[in-house]
Amino acid sequence: MPNRKKPETGRKSAYVARNRVAILKAALTVFAREGLEATMEDVSDEAQVAMSTVYKHFKDKQDLIASTTAYAFSEWESWVQQQISEVTDPLEQLVMPMRIFLRAKDTHPEYAKLVAKNFGVVGQILPNLSSVISDQVIGLNKLKVLNVESPAIAIQNLLSVLVIQLVNQTLNPKATTAEADATIRIALAMLGISDAKAKKLTESKINL
Amino acid sequence: MPNRKKPETGRKSAYVARNRVAILKAALTVFAREGLEATMEDVSDEAQVAMSTVYKHFKDKQDLIASTTAYAFSEWESWVQQQISEVTDPLEQLVMPMRIFLRAKDTHPEYAKLVAKNFGVVGQILPNLSSVISDQVIGLNKLKVLNVESPAIAIQNLLSVLVIQLVNQTLNPKATTAEADATIRIALAMLGISDAKAKKLTESKINL
Numbered sequence: 001m002p003n004r005k006k007p008e009t010g011r012k013s014a015y016v017a018r019n020r021v022a023i024l025k026a027a028l029t030v031f032a033r034e035g036l037e038a039t040m041e042d043v044s045d046e047a048q049v050a051m052s053t054v055y056k057h058f059k060d061k062q063d064l065i066a067s068t069t070a071y072a073f074s075e076w077e078s079w080v081q082q083q084i085s086e087v088t089d090p091l092e093q094l095v096m097p098m099r100i101f102l103r104a105k106d107t108h109p110e111y112a113k114l115v116a117k118n119f120g121v122v123g124q125i126l127p128n129l130s131s132v133i134s135d136q137v138i139g140l141n142k143l144k145v146l147n148v149e150s151p152a153i154a155i156q157n158l159l160s161v162l163v164i165q166l167v168n169q170t171l172n173p174k175a176t177t178a179e180a181d182a183t184i185r186i187a188l189a190m191l192g193i194s195d196a197k198a199k200k201l202t203e204s205k206i207n208l
Numbered sequence: 209m210p211n212r213k214k215p216e217t218g219r220k221s222a223y224v225a226r227n228r229v230a231i232l233k234a235a236l237t238v239f240a241r242e243g244l245e246a247t248m249e250d251v252s253d254e255a256q257v258a259m260s261t262v263y264k265h266f267k268d269k270q271d272l273i274a275s276t277t278a279y280a281f282s283e284w285e286s287w288v289q290q291q292i293s294e295v296t297d298p299l300e301q302l303v304m305p306m307r308i309f310l311r312a313k314d315t316h317p318e319y320a321k322l323v324a325k326n327f328g329v330v331g332q333i334l335p336n337l338s339s340v341i342s343d344q345v346i347g348l349n350k351l352k353v354l355n356v357e358s359p360a361i362a363i364q365n366l367l368s369v370l371v372i373q374l375v376n377q378t379l380n381p382k383a384t385t386a387e388a389d390a391t392i393r394i395a396l397a398m399l400g401i402s403d404a405k406a407k408k409l410t411e412s413k414i415n416l
Contacts (some may be wrong), residue, residue, distance in 0.1 A: 119327035150405075160372035161365045182361050191398040194221050195357075 023047045027068040032110035069124045072111040097203045102180035105170045116170035161187040231255045235276040240318035242319040244326045277329045301314045310388035313378045324378035370393040
């Protein structure tokens with residue numbers, strides 16, 4: 001494969017990368033606030049960069065939306081990894097991120113709104129969430145902690161529950177954290193986790 | 209309460225009701241095809257009635273969307289009641305409509321598309337679906353066929369799974385009916401139904 005462009009290194013590439021992140025942060029703010037109808041111009045205004053700079057990084061709005069969703073998810077995910085770094089029980093390692101996900105309205109309000117108000121992006125985050133949970137479930141199957149016969153479908157179902165509940169938690173002012181946890185407790189039955197165990201896994205206190 | 213308007217009776221009222229249904233049918237076609245961005249004018253064109261007639265029945269687009277969704281759901285629901293009229297097993301009476309729901313892409317394609325492409329209407333059909341399933345689950349609890357501790361949350365979870373899977377079945381050309389049935393089989397764990405029983409309930413043949 002011909003090397004079309006020298007990779008950017010040193011100070012210039014750090015500057016370019018910072019610019020890219022600044023645009024992604026601005027896009028997240030704008031799309032969360034105004035929905036996906038917001039324009040590239042709204043994003044360039046928010047980021048305080050020229051339109052040409054936005055287009056240098058993202059070829060069109062579709063590209064910007066996809067990149068913003070991926071960026072918001074990966075930011076959230078690294079943060080979750082820190083939050084659960086001291087969790088050692090393998091089932092808790094599976095369930096805690098689900099409980100934290102349903103608290104995104106408070107911890108990552110723009111990400112929660114991006115998902116809740118723009119259902120189209122759900123299709124983009126599902127594969128990410130899915131692969132994270134899938135690896136864990138397969139691992140737990142091997143350890144005989146779980147015995148899930150059709151992991152792919154069980155996980156898809158679990159994610160359906162989580163995503164719809166995220167929307168509920170974000171948009172419905174009456175939704176409570178207790179309801180979020182109860183949702184997960186019941187959904188864990190689809191992984192063959194007993195209700196007694198599911199109750200224990202979802203009732204511990206979370207400090208974020 | 210003062211009687212503001214004499215109820216319309218006889219031939220005239222039958223004519224008005226027919227007109228209303230014609231507009232709802234046209235709106236379903238238009239919204240399923242073009243999404244909720246379609247205009248009142250698109251609907252009046254499709255229904256071949258004057259715009260003033262559309263506005264006589266529906267005060268604005270929001271009203272028309274809500275009425276179309278309610279109409280499509282109630283049409284689907286009465287049809288389902290006929291389909292399951294000979295089912296006598298109480299658990300099958302619960303599960304069969306779920307399996308039929310996930311076949312809407314083939315039996316009621318416009319309804320399926322209306323839901324799949326316009327996620328906003330999901331919020332409108334969930335309460336309808338929810339009350340139907342809720343009555344059944346409470347009945348089955350009384351009969352001791354089921355023993356669901358938190359029916360409201362279990363049903364909400366079940367509906368999340370069904371709705372996301374309806375979208376998948378409608379928009380993803382690779383989705384299969386077997387996958388739809390497997391989805392339900394696994395989701396039934398949330399009602400405390402054993403996998404053996406769930407398998408049996410979801411593998412019988414359906415002729416629609």
